[in-house]
Amino acid sequence: MTATDLLVVRGLVAGYGAAPVLRAIDLTVPAGTIAAVVGANGAGKTTLLRALSGMIRPAAGQVLLAGEDLRGTPVEQLVRRGMAHVPEGRGVISELTVDENLRLGGLWRRDRADAGRALDEVYQLFEPLARRRRHLGHQLSGGERQMLALGRALVGRPRLLLLDEPSLGLAPRVVARTMALLRQLRDRTGLTVLLVEQNVRSALAVADQGVVMSLGRVVIAAPAVQLRDDVDLRHAYLGF
Numbered sequence: 491m492t493a494t495d496l497l498v499v500r501g502l503v504a505g506y507g508a509a510p511v512l513r514a515i516d517l518t519v520p521a522g523t524i525a526a527v528v529g530a531n532g533a534g535k536t537t538l539l540r541a542l543s544g545m546i547r548p549a550a551g552q553v554l555l556a557g558e559d560l561r562g563t564p565v566e567q568l569v570r571r572g573m574a575h576v577p578e579g580r581g582v583i584s585e586l587t588v589d590e591n592l593r594l595g596g597l598w599r600r601d602r603a604d605a606g607r608a609l610d611e612v613y614q615l616f617e618p619l620a621r622r623r624r625h626l627g628h629q630l631s632g633g634e635r636q637m638l639a640l641g642r643a644l645v646g647r648p649r650l651l652l653l654d655e656p657s658l659g660l661a662p663r664v665v666a667r668t669m670a671l672l673r674q675l676r677d678r679t680g681l682t683v684l685l686v687e688q689n690v691r692s693a694l695a696v697a698d699q700g701v702v703m704s705l706g707r708v709v710i711a712a713p714a715v716q717l718r719d720d721v722d723l724r725h726a727y728l729g730f
């Protein structure tokens with residue numbers, strides 16, 4: 491581990507019942523970088539994010555955030571320490587307005603003034619949300635709900651964003667815009683992102699590191715550019 495590694499995962503074992511889904515995951519994500527986690531359906535990508543964000547309790551292994559062991563840390567404490575998880579399916583609350591949903595992302599913050607600033611920044615980033623402040627969650631399109639879920643996480647000013655399938659169900663243009671936004675946040679604010687994606691090409695285009703999972707293990711972690719451009723690696727691990 492180096493001082494710049496924000497997330498370090500060692501030997502992480504987790505699952506839902508007796509049989510583990512994750513079988514000793516090792517992973518390192520340097521601060522201010524984007525890691526794309528890709529792999530076949532059922533490889534354990536979503537389970538990895540759930541285990542990292544405390545939604546399921548690991549059976550073994552270590553998760554370090556900026557050097558601090560997160561074992562046994564309650565979910566709300568993980569959020570305070572800078573971890574934000576945007577789950578697949580987005581988790582927008584249908585009965586609340588856009589504004590109310592966004593404010594939920596900053597409720598726990600003591601610095602109210604900065605929470606307000608973060609909210610304003612999210613409205614600047616996502617102009618369609620600014621125009622729909624008073625709309626209810628269920629009145630939004632799929633892309634708008636995705637923006638809202640991401641925006642809500644950003645209102646909490648996370649250090650580490652765990653993002654599950656942000657491109658799911660979105661038009662290619664919106665996917666491209668979302669990926670560009672992640673890159674912009676990384677470059678401007680030093681945000682660190684662990685991105686789970688089915689859309690391998692889009693994910694590797696934006697990522698610094700590519701992590702390929704299969705059957706609950708990391709089979710290769712390499713610079714994204716290498717996974718993108720090395721035909722042999724691509725054939726071996728990504729099948730295209």
Ligand SMILES: Nc1ncnc2c1ncn2[C@@H]1O[C@H](COP(=O)(O)OP(=O)(O)OP(=O)(O)O)[C@@H](O)[C@H]1O
Pocket residue numbers: 506507511529530531532533534535536537538688
């Ligand atoms: N809530 C659950 N209870 C029991 N088993 C689960 C649950 N969620 C997922 N699994 C199992 O865990 C394994 C890994 O699933 P996971 O969703 O982590 O994979 P994934 O790589 O994200 O797949 P996909 O790309 O299809 O979303 C699968 O075999 C799945 O059936």
